[in-house]
Amino acid sequence: MDPHPPKYVMLPENQGSIRPPPYRRNVPRYQSKSHKSGGNCCLRCICCCYCFLVLLIFLLGTLAFYFYAVYQPQVPSYKVEEFTTAHFDMKPDFSLYTEFAVTVKADNPNSKIGFTYGKDSSVEVVYQDSTLCSGQIPAFHQGYKNVTMIKVILKGKSDFGSGLQEALMDNRKSGKIPMEVKVTVPVSVVIGEFPLRQFKVQVTCNLVVDNLTPNKKAGILSNECFPKVEF
Numbered sequence: 233m234d235p236h237p238p239k240y241v242m243l244p245e246n247q248g249s250i251r252p253p254p255y256r257r258n259v260p261r262y263q264s265k266s267h268k269s270g271g272n273c274c275l276r277c278i279c280c281c282y283c284f285l286v287l288l289i290f291l292l293g294t295l296a297f298y299f300y301a302v303y304q305p306q307v308p309s310y311k312v313e314e315f316t317t318a319h320f321d322m323k324p325d326f327s328l329y330t331e332f333a334v335t336v337k338a339d340n341p342n343s344k345i346g347f348t349y350g351k352d353s354s355v356e357v358v359y360q361d362s363t364l365c366s367g368q369i370p371a372f373h374q375g376y377k378n379v380t381m382i383k384v385i386l387k388g389k390s391d392f393g394s395g396l397q398e399a400l401m402d403n404r405k406s407g408k409i410p411m412e413v414k415v416t417v418p419v420s421v422v423i424g425e426f427p428l429r430q431f432k433v434q435v436t437c438n439l440v441v442d443n444l445t446p447n448k449k450a451g452i453l454s455n456e457c458f459p460k461v462e463f
């Protein structure tokens with residue numbers, strides 16, 4: 233109610249502002265022109281970005297294709313070759329001291345890619361989710377088309393519990409002892425002379441051996457290894 237009277241009062245006061253409309257008529261033309269050129273600029277920018285992106289994707293694709301064609305990368309394979317028990321001592325308190333010598337065969341089938349195995353590795357022998365013993369593989373470089381036997385000595389004392397001890401005794405009697413050998417190792421991929429970034433490789437081998445008799449090489453009944461790479 234009150235705002236209406238002020239509006240009528242305002243008009244005479246704004247007489248000066250009535251003039252601008254003619255100017256404004258002109259101004260929009262310039263503005264619309266400048267808007268148009270601004271839009272063109274934006275469009276050009278987006279176009280450029282698109283062209284650049286397409287080019288980049290094309291280049292990366294070509295590079296990847298070239299890399300695969302020239303280097304033909306292949307995943308190395310692993311296998312437990314030998315499993316020998318040095319100690320297998322069940323203690324009356326249900327703890328178990330074990331010492332195994334495990335030989336893992338690492339096969340690098342690549343003819344242009346090498347691998348460097350780092351220091352901070354770990355190897356574990358696991359029986360029914362309990363770690364029996366552990367060790368480390370030595371750091372080494374594996375060249376092209378190379379097969380290396382990695383010998384690892386694993387030692388450890390585990391608190392075993394009577395249940396597991398019984399299960400293991402049963403397995404030993406039946407001559408089928410399921411074990412897991414877990415290897416975790418940092419691996420650098422080396423192309424030519426250039427080491428690329430390091431990956432954490434985890435190899436899990438499901439193993440069934442026929443005996444755990446000290447100082448006797450175990451027969452390996454089943455042996456499947458699954459490599460997994462953590463990026």
Ligand SMILES: *[C@@H]1O[C@H](CO)[C@@H](O)[C@H](O)[C@H]1NC(C)=O
Binds near residue numbers: 375378
């Ligand atoms: C494979 O690499 C290992 C470790 O570098 C080396 O000791 C061995 O001689 C190589 N084997 C062959 C067949 O080149």
